[in-house]
Amino acid sequence: MEFLHAFFIAPFVEMVDQPWFLFEVLVGGLSAGVMYSLVALGFVLIFKASGVFNYAQGVMVLFAALNLVGLMEWGVPVWLALILTVIIMIGLAFAVERLVLRKLVNQEPIILFMATIGLAFFLEGFGETIWGSDVRPLDIGIPDDVWFVGDAMLQQSDIFAAVVASFLVTVLALFFHYTRIGRALRAVADDHQAALSIGIPLNHIWIIVWAVAGFVALVAGVMWGARLGVQFSLAIIALKALPVLILGGFTSIPGAIIGGLIIGAGEKVAEVYWGSLFGGAIEEWFAYVVALVFLFFRPQGLFGDKIIERV
Amino acid sequence: MFYREAGVFKTTYSDDMALLPIPLDKFFVLSVIAFMVLVVPFIASEYWLESILIPVLILSLAAIGLNILTGYAGQLSLGTGAFMAAGAYLGYKFVTAFPDINIVVGVLVGGLASAMIGAVFGAPSLRIKGFYLAVTTLAAQFFLIWLFTKQPWFVNYSISGVPTAPPREIFGFLVTGAESNETARYLFVLSFVIVFALIARNLTRGRIGRSWMAIRDMDIAAELIGIKPLQTKLSAFAISSFYCGMAGALWAFCYINIVEPSAFDINRSFQILFMIIIGGLGSILGSFLGAAFIFTLPIFLNNAATGLGLEVSTALIRHVEFMIFGAMIIFFLIVEPHGLARMWSIAKEKLRMWPFPY
Numbered sequence: 001m002e003f004l005h006a007f008f009i010a011p012f013v014e015m016v017d018q019p020w021f022l023f024e025v026l027v028g029g030l031s032a033g034v035m036y037s038l039v040a041l042g043f044v045l046i047f048k049a050s051g052v053f054n055y056a057q058g059v060m061v062l063f064a065a066l067n068l069v070g071l072m073e074w075g076v077p078v079w080l081a082l083i084l085t086v087i088i089m090i091g092l093a094f095a096v097e098r099l100v101l102r103k104l105v106n107q108e109p110i111i112l113f114m115a116t117i118g119l120a121f122f123l124e125g126f127g128e129t130i131w132g133s134d135v136r137p138l139d140i141g142i143p144d145d146v147w148f149v150g151d152a153m154l155q156q157s158d159i160f161a162a163v164v165a166s167f168l169v170t171v172l173a174l175f176f177h178y179t180r181i182g183r184a185l186r187a188v189a190d191d192h193q194a195a196l197s198i199g200i201p202l203n204h205i206w207i208i209v210w211a212v213a214g215f216v217a218l219v220a221g222v223m224w225g226a227r228l229g230v231q232f233s234l235a236i237i238a239l240k241a242l243p244v245l246i247l248g249g250f251t252s253i254p255g256a257i258i259g260g261l262i263i264g265a266g267e268k269v270a271e272v273y274w275g276s277l278f279g280g281a282i283e284e285w286f287a288y289v290v291a292l293v294f295l296f297f298r299p300q301g302l303f304g305d306k307i308i309e310r311v
Numbered sequence: 312m313f314y315r316e317a318g319v320f321k322t323t324y325s326d327d328m329a330l331l332p333i334p335l336d337k338f339f340v341l342s343v344i345a346f347m348v349l350v351v352p353f354i355a356s357e358y359w360l361e362s363i364l365i366p367v368l369i370l371s372l373a374a375i376g377l378n379i380l381t382g383y384a385g386q387l388s389l390g391t392g393a394f395m396a397a398g399a400y401l402g403y404k405f406v407t408a409f410p411d412i413n414i415v416v417g418v419l420v421g422g423l424a425s426a427m428i429g430a431v432f433g434a435p436s437l438r439i440k441g442f443y444l445a446v447t448t449l450a451a452q453f454f455l456i457w458l459f460t461k462q463p464w465f466v467n468y469s470i471s472g473v474p475t476a477p478p479r480e481i482f483g484f485l486v487t488g489a490e491s492n493e494t495a496r497y498l499f500v501l502s503f504v505i506v507f508a509l510i511a512r513n514l515t516r517g518r519i520g521r522s523w524m525a526i527r528d529m530d531i532a533a534e535l536i537g538i539k540p541l542q543t544k545l546s547a548f549a550i551s552s553f554y555c556g557m558a559g560a561l562w563a564f565c566y567i568n569i570v571e572p573s574a575f576d577i578n579r580s581f582q583i584l585f586m587i588i589i590g591g592l593g594s595i596l597g598s599f600l601g602a603a604f605i606f607t608l609p610i611f612l613n614n615a616a617t618g619l620g621l622e623v624s625t626a627l628i629r630h631v632e633f634m635i636f637g638a639m640i641i642f643f644l645i646v647e648p649h650g651l652a653r654m655w656s657i658a659k660e661k662l663r664m665w666p667f668p669y
Contacts, residue, residue, distance in 0.1 A: 103645040118640030125633025288450035
């Protein structure tokens with residue numbers, strides 16, 4: 001009885017009692033969600049264009065952030081370091097296409113998935129061999145004051161991240177809709193064979209999506225790095241992007257964004273209001289269980305393409 | 312020339328259905344088993360038994376488990392570590408609750424408990440497929456590890472949270488816990504592995520294994536020819552988790568000698584997935600080869616670095632190791648995506664003709 005009360009009644013009473021606190025929790029969760037979305041976005045781009053489930057996306061976030069911080073420690077100015085990192089990520093895209101994807105054309109999805117796990121190991125080792133594995137702060141001038149809205153305290157950096165993320169998504173959407181390359185990318189996502197037959201070079205497309213995903217990873221890396229410092233755990237946080245993906249659907253960009261927001265807000269609220277009931281730290285698995293329950297009802301995610309199976 | 316099927320005449324059905332119909336194969340496998348049982352305990356040093364053979368054998372058992380699920384039934388799982396943990400924790404719970412019951416039963420109970428949990432987490436596989444399913448198995452991974460860490464009931468309210476493995480005897484020899492002799496422990500683990508590898512091999516070539524493979528190749532088509540997806544998928548999950556659970560219990564009781572959550576984290580799941588991919592999906596032999604390869608590769612790289620006399624910090628060695636490991640994985644996938652087991656069968660093909668080209 002006491003448990004039922006604590007489960008069904010007390011949290012809601014608390015929410016109504018202190019609406020500003022709920023607001024604060026929600027905003028905190030949503031901004032974490034934006035971060036998840038940024039990582040998930042990279043996954044979706046690559047999955048759409050090449051059908052590869054890119055496990056290395058999380059490590060790419062770490063790798064980009066490591067490069068940025070490393071270059072800045074050498075005394076390179078911020079803008080130049082950003083440009084150099086983008087160039088490195090494009091180089092990485094080339095290398096991945098040449099050395100990995102091209103050799104594994106026509107293999108089963110699980111083999112490609114394993115190859116990206118191998119890539120994740122490689123990149124992690126490579127980045128840390130060059131730049132070391134200490135935790136390093138990343139300061140590129142993101143504002144970190146707080147604002148007060150009513151009684152709630154909002155981190156400026158959170159708002160900044162949200163603005164950057166929405167800007168990025170808008171740019172990507174425009175890129176996909178109005179440029180020649182964007183159209184080619186959508187064609188490939190739609191049907192590989194048909195795209196090939198009308199003369200779209202698949203290899204170039206792969207390089208481009210990996211480069212774009214690298215760029216998205218850099219943005220995510222900057223945001224996470226500014227928040228938590230650049231360290232290995234960035235790659236682990238990126239695992240949280242997976243439930244975001246299944247919630248939103250593997251093939252949908254808006255799905256990645258909305259899924260991220262739902263997961264981010266949901267897990268924060270659950271942790272704050274229900275966490276102590278189960279002994280805390282339910283954040284670790286809450287997102288996955290939500291995604292699991294959700295998939296029972298919609299196996300293709302919120303916005304994913306309908307799965308049609310034929311014999 | 313030396314290895315061939317010609318001249319082997321099968322005159323009865325049982326000959327035809329034998330596990331190893333070719334005499335040379337049979338002789339080879341039996342001699343490997345005899346070598347492992349009779350010779351290795353005498354010639355292997357303590358280091359080899361403790362730090363290489365025992366973990367490789369246990370991981371092979373887990374790899375067989377995952378191979379049943381992923382290789383034979385086609386359900387990708389990233390929750391192997393959690394199912395191992397379920398076996399370890401619930402096995403520990405059983406062994407400490409009933410101290411007089413034989414440890415073999417304890418390990419089996421760990422496996423059974425894990426099988427039940429596996430079947431529960433396998434239920435979504437009826438609706439969810441492919442990578443979506445893989446991500447939902449992560450739910451099992453994170454939820455179970457959290458459960459075992461946060462609920463003190465599972466570790467008998469031990470204050471440290473990581474209880475030591477209880478010492479238990481078989482035929483008067485200690486086989487679990489830190490005080491036990493490594494040879495006894497090795498033989499204990501080895502006998503489990505031999506028995507259950509044999510069972511797995513027979514399962515996979517029987518009716519149930521064939522229905523798994525039909526589900527793997529195309530589940531809708533399999534359903535149309537009368538294979539029930541519910542039973543088939545759930546049995547794959549349950550049996551796979553049973554193997555993983557036993558492996559987890561053995562890992563805690565006979566290798567690390569403590570029951571701790573960090574031994575079964577997500578990296579363990581990935582390690583075992585690597586093993587079956589590198590070893591060969593849908594192959595029992597591949598599970599062994601993959602386990603040996605993936606487990607010894609970092610040790611080998613480490614020794615190679617020190618052997619070359621490189622003056623580098625341990626942190627750097629670890630990073631470079633990661634790099635080489637990742638690169639090797641990619642290299643192997645490119646060169647032989649069907650794994651070491653396929654290489655083995657190619658070698659056998661070659662050996663058939665050798666030394667003639669045709």
